[in-house]
Amino acid sequence: MTDARGRMSNNICQRIADDIVLGHFAPGTRLEEAMLADRLGVSRTPVREALRQLSTLGLVECRPNRSATVARITEERFAHLFEAIGDLEAACARYAAMRMSEAERARLCDVHAQGLAAMQTRDVARYQAINSELHNVILEGSHNPELIGMTQNLQKRATAYRRNQFMQIARVAASHEEHCGIVEAILAYDAASAYRQMRAHVDRAQDAVSLLRSRGREPAAPQDEANAAKA
Numbered sequence: 535m536t537d538a539r540g541r542m543s544n545n546i547c548q549r550i551a552d553d554i555v556l557g558h559f560a561p562g563t564r565l566e567e568a569m570l571a572d573r574l575g576v577s578r579t580p581v582r583e584a585l586r587q588l589s590t591l592g593l594v595e596c597r598p599n600r601s602a603t604v605a606r607i608t609e610e611r612f613a614h615l616f617e618a619i620g621d622l623e624a625a626c627a628r629y630a631a632m633r634m635s636e637a638e639r640a641r642l643c644d645v646h647a648q649g650l651a652a653m654q655t656r657d658v659a660r661y662q663a664i665n666s667e668l669h670n671v672i673l674e675g676s677h678n679p680e681l682i683g684m685t686q687n688l689q690k691r692a693t694a695y696r697r698n699q700f701m702q703i704a705r706v707a708a709s710h711e712e713h714c715g716i717v718e719a720i721l722a723y724d725a726a727s728a729y730r731q732m733r734a735h736v737d738r739a740q741d742a743v744s745l746l747r748s749r750g751r752e753p754a755a756p757q758d759e760a761n762a763a764k765a
Contacts (some may be wrong), residue, residue, distance in 0.1 A: 538761050539697040541584040541750070542576065542690040543580045543587065544568075544584075545586075546574055546576060546580050546581060546584040547583075547584035547587045547588055548694070548697075549567070549574060550570065550584055550585075550588060550594075551591070551593055551693070551694035552694060552697070552698060553694055554588075554593050554604055554692045554694070554699060555593075555698050555743075555746065555747075556701075557700060557747070558747065559604045560604065561605065561607070562603055562604060563603060563604045564601040564602070564603050564605065565585060565601060565602040565603060566601050567581050567582055567585070567592060569599075570585075585602045587654050588602075589602070589695075590663070591690060591691050592605055592691050592711070593607075593694065610664065612744075612747070614694075615688065615691060615737060615741075616692065616740040616743075618688055618739060619689060619692055619736055620732075620733050620736035620740070621671070621733070622681065622688065622734055623669065623685060623732050623733075624670075624728075624729045624730075624732040624733040624735060624736070625681060626672055626673045626681060626732075627716060627719075627720065627729055627731070627732035628676075628725040628726070628729040628732075629676035629677065629678055629681070629755065630672045630673075630675035630720050631720045631722075631723055631724055631725040631727075632723065632725050633675065633676065633677045633720060633726040634675040634720065638671065638674070639669055639720070642668070642671050642720065642721075643717070643721070644715055645664060645667050645668045645671055646668060646714075646717045648664050649661060649708060649713060652664055652706075652707050653707055657699075658700050658703070658706060661700060661709075662697055662700055664711075665696075665700075667710060667752045668713060669689075672716070672720070672732075673685055674688065695746075696739055696743065698743070698746055699739055699742040699743050699746065701746065702742060702745070702746075708738065709735075709739070710737075712731070712734070712735040713735070715727075715735075716728060716735060717730040719731050
């Protein structure tokens, strides 16, 4: 896959994933390649590749000779996913507090400062990117390849959920405040606090995403239905 084609497929994958997470595509909805290609203004080839990616993330179900459908993700499955991520990321934070080099600690401080700047300017897209980078710095700082690999695999499945939590602008400020506690604990070599702070941080992210999921399941208001009928 060429770089350009790969970027297009990733972009389409992200857009479809966002529509699923935000409830624009309900569970069980058939995702016809032609419909998605027309909706996104692209050919069917990158759409097909994006659906394959979404299948590996558990957001879409692909069956031979049948259209892909939006996966039915139960509340229990959703909770289990974030529970596992929370424990793994917390473990990474604990080890990072013990094992990070001075250069890695300096990088952590720099990324954290960038997050503050993005939060202050209300640059949500920039904050999303920095949030991912900060979490990656902490993962790498654990210096445990097995733990890093398992954590990253689960993170991929929750990427769309975690990205969309920042649609709630108040969540950006809250996230940064939580990062402050995590970074402070790591810099102080306080492994126990780093674990607790990261575990609580993931729990709060889960709460924010759960709110989005509940809104996505709400029926349209009468006015919304009327507007939709006119469209």
